[in-house]
Amino acid sequence: MRYLPKSDSERRQMLEACGLSSAEELFAHLPEPVRLDRPLDLAPGISEYEIVQYFRDCAARNAADGYQSFLGAGVYSHYRPVLVDTVVSRGEFLTSYTPYQAEISQGTLTTIFEFQTMICQLTGMDVANASMYDGSTAVPEAAMMAVRATGRDGILTARSVHPEYREVLRTYARNQGMPVDEFGYVSETGALDLEDLESKIGPQTAAVIVQSPNFFGIVEQANAAAEIAHRAGALLIMVFTEAVSLGLLEPPAGADIVAGELQSFAISPSYGGPYAGVIATRDKFIRQMPGRLVGQTVDSRGNRAFCLTLSTREQHIRREKATSNICTNQALIALMATVFMTVYGKEGLRELAAQNLAKAHYLAGQAAPRFTGPFFNEFVARVGSPEEVNKRLLKQKIIGGLPLGRFYPELSDCMLLCATEMSSRTAMDAVGRELAASRGHAAAPAAAPSEVLA
Amino acid sequence: MIEKVRPHLSQNEALLFERSSPGKKAYQLPELDVPPVDPAAALGAANVRSEIAGFPEVSEVEAIRHFTRLSTWNYAIDYGMYPLGSCTMKYNPRVNELVARTEGLAWAHPYQPEALSQGCMEVMARLEAALAEITGMDAVTLQPAAGAHGELTGILLMRALLEKRGNPRKKILIPDSAHGTNPATAAIAGYEVENIKSTATGVLDLAALEQLVTADVAGLMVTNPNTLGVFENNIIQVAEILHRKGALLYMDGANMNALVGIARPGDFGVDVMHLNLHKTFSTPHGGGGPGAGPVAVKKDLEPFLPTPRLRRAGKKWAWDYKRKHSIGRVRAFYGNFGVLVRALAYILAHGGPGLRNATVDAVLNAVYVRKALEPHYDLPYSSPNMHEVVFSDDRQASRGVRTGDIAKRLIDYGFHPYTVSFPLIVRGALMIEPTETEGKQELDAFIDAMRSIAAEIESDPQLVKTAPHSTRTTRVDEVGAARKPILRWKP
Numbered sequence: 001m002r003y004l005p006k007s008d009s010e011r012r013q014m015l016e017a018c019g020l021s022s023a024e025e026l027f028a029h030l031p032e033p034v035r036l037d038r039p040l041d042l043a044p045g046i047s048e049y050e051i052v053q054y055f056r057d058c059a060a061r062n063a064a065d066g067y068q069s070f071l072g073a074g075v076y077s078h079y080r081p082v083l084v085d086t087v088v089s090r091g092e093f094l095t096s097y098t099p100y101q102a103e104i105s106q107g108t109l110t111t112i113f114e115f116q117t118m119i120c121q122l123t124g125m126d127v128a129n130a131s132m133y134d135g136s137t138a139v140p141e142a143a144m145m146a147v148r149a150t151g152r153d154g155i156l157t158a159r160s161v162h163p164e165y166r167e168v169l170r171t172y173a174r175n176q177g178m179p180v181d182e183f184g185y186v187s188e189t190g191a192l193d194l195e196d197l198e199s200k201i202g203p204q205t206a207a208v209i210v211q212s213p214n215f216f217g218i219v220e221q222a223n224a225a226a227e228i229a230h231r232a233g234a235l236l237i238m239v240f241t242e243a244v245s246l247g248l249l250e251p252p253a254g255a256d257i258v259a260g261e262l263q264s265f266a267i268s269p270s271y272g273g274p275y276a277g278v279i280a281t282r283d284k285f286i287r288q289m290p291g292r293l294v295g296q297t298v299d300s301r302g303n304r305a306f307c308l309t310l311s312t313r314e315q316h317i318r319r320e321k322a323t324s325n326i327c328t329n330q331a332l333i334a335l336m337a338t339v340f341m342t343v344y345g346k347e348g349l350r351e352l353a354a355q356n357l358a359k360a361h362y363l364a365g366q367a368a369p370r371f372t373g374p375f376f377n378e379f380v381a382r383v384g385s386p387e388e389v390n391k392r393l394l395k396q397k398i399i400g401g402l403p404l405g406r407f408y409p410e411l412s413d414c415m416l417l418c419a420t421e422m423s424s425r426t427a428m429d430a431v432g433r434e435l436a437a438s439r440g441h442a443a444a445p446a447a448a449p450s451e452v453l454a
Numbered sequence: 455m456i457e458k459v460r461p462h463l464s465q466n467e468a469l470l471f472e473r474s475s476p477g478k479k480a481y482q483l484p485e486l487d488v489p490p491v492d493p494a495a496a497l498g499a500a501n502v503r504s505e506i507a508g509f510p511e512v513s514e515v516e517a518i519r520h521f522t523r524l525s526t527w528n529y530a531i532d533y534g535m536y537p538l539g540s541c542t543m544k545y546n547p548r549v550n551e552l553v554a555r556t557e558g559l560a561w562a563h564p565y566q567p568e569a570l571s572q573g574c575m576e577v578m579a580r581l582e583a584a585l586a587e588i589t590g591m592d593a594v595t596l597q598p599a600a601g602a603h604g605e606l607t608g609i610l611l612m613r614a615l616l617e618k619r620g621n622p623r624k625k626i627l628i629p630d631s632a633h634g635t636n637p638a639t640a641a642i643a644g645y646e647v648e649n650i651k652s653t654a655t656g657v658l659d660l661a662a663l664e665q666l667v668t669a670d671v672a673g674l675m676v677t678n679p680n681t682l683g684v685f686e687n688n689i690i691q692v693a694e695i696l697h698r699k700g701a702l703l704y705m706d707g708a709n710m711n712a713l714v715g716i717a718r719p720g721d722f723g724v725d726v727m728h729l730n731l732h733k734t735f736s737t738p739h740g741g742g743g744p745g746a747g748p749v750a751v752k753k754d755l756e757p758f759l760p761t762p763r764l765r766r767a768g769k770k771w772a773w774d775y776k777r778k779h780s781i782g783r784v785r786a787f788y789g790n791f792g793v794l795v796r797a798l799a800y801i802l803a804h805g806g807p808g809l810r811n812a813t814v815d816a817v818l819n820a821v822y823v824r825k826a827l828e829p830h831y832d833l834p835y836s837s838p839n840m841h842e843v844v845f846s847d848d849r850q851a852s853r854g855v856r857t858g859d860i861a862k863r864l865i866d867y868g869f870h871p872y873t874v875s876f877p878l879i880v881r882g883a884l885m886i887e888p889t890e891t892e893g894k895q896e897l898d899a900f901i902d903a904m905r906s907i908a909a910e911i912e913s914d915p916q917l918v919k920t921a922p923h924s925t926r927t928t929r930v931d932e933v934g935a936a937r938k939p940i941l942r943w944k945p
Contacts, residue, residue, distance in 0.1 A: 001804060001808045001811060002803075003544075003545055003547060003803065003804070003812070003890075004811060005892065005893035006815060006894060010893070010894040011815075011818065014818055014822045014894060015818065017825060018818070018821050018822055018825050020821075026814065026817045026818060026821060026840075027716055027817070028838075029687065029837075029838040030685055031687055033721075033722070034689065034721065034722040035716065036590075036715065036717055036718055036721065039715070039806050039807060039810070040587055040588060040714075040809060040810065041587050042584055042801065042806035043806065044805040044806065044807060044808070045802070046802055046803065048549045050802075051802055052549065052552065054553075054802065055556045055559065055795065056558075058556075058559065058573035058577050059556045059557065059558025059573050060573065061576060062559070062562055062571055062572060062574060063569075063570055064558060064561075065557075065558055067566075067570070069566065071563045071566060073565055075563055075565070075787075077561070081480075081481065083480070083521075086518065087518070087521040087522075087525070088740070089551065090522070090525045091530050091531070091533075092525035092526060092527075092529075092533075093525055093528065093740065094530070094532075094551070094738045094740055095546050095739070095740075096528045096529060096531070096740075096741045097538060097541060097741070097742070098739070098742035101529070101861070101862075101865070101870065101871055102927065102930040102932070103862070103865060103925045103927050103928065103929065103930065104527075104529035104870065104922075104925060105529070105741075106528070106926070107524040107525045107527040107528035108742070110467075110469070110527070111521070113469070113942070113943065114469060114471075114943070116941055116942050117471065117942040118509065121507060121508045122509075127941045130742070131743070133603060133743075133785060134599065136783075136786035136787075137599065137784075144642075164783060164786035164787065167782055168782075168784060168785055168786060171781055171783055172642075174781075175610065175613060176642070177644075219497055219498070219501050246506075248497065248502055249497065249501055249502065249503060250500070250501055250502060250503040268555075268792070269562060269563045269564065270559070270560050270562065271562040271564055271571065271574040271787070271791040272788045272789065273599065273744070273785075273788075273791050274744035274746075274792050274793055276744075286941075292742065293941055294941070295936070296935065296941075296943075297930050297932065297935035298930070298931050298934070299927045299930045299931070300920075300930075301928050303927065303928075305927045305930040305931075306930075307930045307935050309935040309939060309941075310936055312936075314634075315602070315634040315635050315637075315638035316633075316635075316876075318634075318638070319637040319647075320640065320647040321641070322638040324642070325602045325606060325641075326600075326603075327600070327601065327634075327635045328602070328742055328745055329742050330742075330743040331742035332740025332742075332743065333740075333743065333744055339517070339521060341509070342470055342510050342517050342521075343480045343514070343517060344481050345479065345480065345511045345512065346505060346509040346511050348479065348481040349506065349509070350505070351483055352481075352483060354490065354491075354493060355483060355486055357496055357497070358486055358488050358489065358490050359486075359488055361496060362488035362489065374496060374498055374501065375496075394567070399563070399566050399567070421483060425487045425488055
């Protein structure tokens with residue numbers, strides 16, 4: 001087998017050196033009943049060529065080739081600069097372990113330090129960790145962090161936070177005595193219902209969780225939420241799922257913890273993962289933070305060097321008293337984001353964000369946005385039957401927006417549409433025509449879809 | 455010194471922020487084909503930032519040189535043996551990287567219609583089935599993002615089943631040899647942790663277990679083979695004791711590389727376990743992630759698996775969200791799909807018989823290293839080992855040299871250190887896991903290096919205590935880093 005480097009004669013020599021006459025003797029100490037007495041019921045190994053072919057076939061079975069997509073909802077189609085895969089394909093980054101041995105891991109450690117710095121610059125926070133699994137798991141970790149920091153137990157999350165993130169939060173919260181309550185959005189604007197927040201916040205609220213741009217694409221008035229949270233002695237956790245928005249949006253000064261998803265930074269959608277989340281916060285909460293941290297120090301010759309630090313928070317030292325059970329970050333994925341941020345840089349991220357803004361507003365100009373709040377590159381459109389509209393779009397090789405009924409029954413006549421720098425004007429016009437037609441249907445249900453299609 | 459390494463030039467490199475200068479660019483966007491929008495008008499002036507202060511500005515050439523230079527400061531499997539015990543640092547096949555980037559898979563959006571996702575779902579279904587066969591379990595979820603995340607999922611599943619039976623119970627038993635994630639996970643799942651001591655031969659103490667398993671105990675988390683590399687040979691009795699008292703057996707699959715094709719947890723009484731695809735199934739560690747931590751369960755626990763589940767609907771795959779007993783989601787979407795693709799590619803490459811051969815070679819390598827180093831280093835537990843072997847630094851400590859020093863000296867010989875000071879039940883542990891993807895030459899070079907270091911400790915302990923001597927970065931001041939944390943660059 002090509003991944004096993006030994007020849008049969010080497011195996012024999014090694015067995016001999018161990019005083020064994022056959023490989024089976026290596027397992028002689030296993031009690032008889034635990035041993036598998038048959039071969040695994042898996043097909044024999046195949047060649048590299050066949051493996052490539054198999055996955056090409058699988059990709060073809062998706063049958064999504066050549067489709068233009070307007071899906072966002074936490075996963076965004078942004079162009080991935082070639083440099084990204086060039087860098088992460090280097091064996092030194094790809095095939096190294098967590099950088100515990102600082103002397104021979106300065107490459108990874110330095111890039112993580114740069115990552116932490118850039119995340120701070122983007123979010124306006126003092127300190128960022130080396131990354132988390134993804135945005136959805138960063139949120140409960142941020143909530144648990146707020147519980148530790150405040151000594152309170154309640155979490156109040158906006159309903160406009162990504163619905164799957166809230167599901168994950170509930171899974172984590174259930175067994176920790178961390179009650180999770182939700183507050184709503186204003187039906188007209190799609191933005192936070194601050195009155196609802198006021199009415200639900202209490203002396204046991206550890207943190208208020210707000211996402212901006214929110215799940216509907218609306219830019220929230222996060223500082224107003226922060227004020228309410230702080231007045232009640234709670235922290236504000238800011239969530240972002242669309243990192244490109246940070247190229248244009250002012251990070252809210254009132255946030256205490258930021259929990260975000262970096263998929264937008266050159267991480268391919270890859271049917272949902274792997275992505276990279278991150279938690280950033282103020283200096284005063286460093287010791288409550290989960291996840292790895294890289295710090296600057298010197299080596300014995302006095303040269304600048306980096307190492308993992310503040311690990312007394314972590315599970316391998318603290319065991320059941322650790323800040324989190326997390327034992328890893330998403331180093332390689334965070335490196336993708338680091339290269340992406342480097343390629344676009346100060347000017348480019350802003351320009352990229354501006355293009356996203358322009359494209360989404362162009363598309364929205366042909367739709368009937370359901371909410372009046374300011375939006376970045378996603379918006380909710382009222383379309384009558386999202387499923388019908390999508391069916392017609394699919395015939396034109398366009399994947400339309402996400403029907404919202406599954407997550408928000410009150411929005412079952414709506415879809416969430418996203419446009420990025422990769423959305424072509426032609427495809428947007430096609431969507432626009434279909435949306436206009438659907439409005440026509442709503443007004444005059446007698447019109448036949450076939451006429452509209454033509 | 456052994457002829458494995460020689461010094462070579464490496465480039466110095468400043469941080470990105472120090473390399474930046476205003477106006478440099480490494481990007482070009484296509485011309486905008488729609489009218490531009492004034493951000494202040496669209497978003498409100500107060501919502502628009504001025505600039506991202508300090509963000510890098512470098513050219514494309516400078517960017518590629520920056521990261522390439524930094525990369526050469528890393529050791530990696532592609533350079534040589536990486537014998538970190540319990541980490542299973544095996545070769546990462548490159549075809550796996552290629553197939554994970556297959557356009558139709560890499561660009562699949564998790565919310566694209568199921569009819570346009572059948573290929574992705576097929577990959578996941580096939581991997582679920584393969585992992586079920588390998589572990590001897592009844593059902594598998596691919597949702598957890600990493601090993602510790604799988605542990606949490608597994609413990610939540612146990613809790614859900616026990617709750618349904620009427621009482622979630624209070625405690626999880628964890629052997630003193632366990633990885634630190636085990637107790638941390640139990641605590642996050644709302645359980646108290648009770649440690650259970652190992653016997654003199656390094657395995658679970660049946661008599662102690664019998665006493666400790668009360669009506670308060672939800673289950674036992676065991677790593678098998680354990681962190682000494684020793685198979686828990688009473689595992690069937692362990693499972694019986696737990697089951698008799700209504701408790702469950704959780705297996706940490708970190709060391710599954712010793713068992714694939716040889717023995718199946720499902721056959722020896724395990725109720726729930728996680729796998730680390732980045733260990734046993736060769737997906738790259740990438741400097742600390744991403745991983746994937748699928749969880750495999752017996753039938754009783756299947757109803758509680760995270761939502762959604764793959765379901766066969768006629769000739770198509772579908773996602774089933776209506777699962778009333780589910781513990782809920784443990785992360786958004788379906789799992790680290792890109793990692794799952796790589797793991798399946800690995801399984802397809804080996805095939806059933808090949809996977810077993812890999813296990814045989816992994817165990818042979820560890821036994822070979824043990825045999826060769828036994829005369830030079832103390833072996834605190836003499837039970838037969840499987841895929842890894844744990845020595846103690848007792849003998850070298852008498853010369854003032856500890857396991858951490860020996861590890862650093864290995865770097866000078868061209869090897870990554872073994873796992874240092876773990877498991878905690880061994881004083882000054884040297885935990886060595888070669889994996890099956892090391893050939894005899896590399897193993898012999900490693901053995902020579904370890905013997906040579908043992909000799910150096912006799913003749914010149916100071917040489918070892920101040921190692922490494924050949925790296926561009928010498929020993930770093932970790933204490934200083936923690937005392938006054940500098941966690942970001944500042945001008």
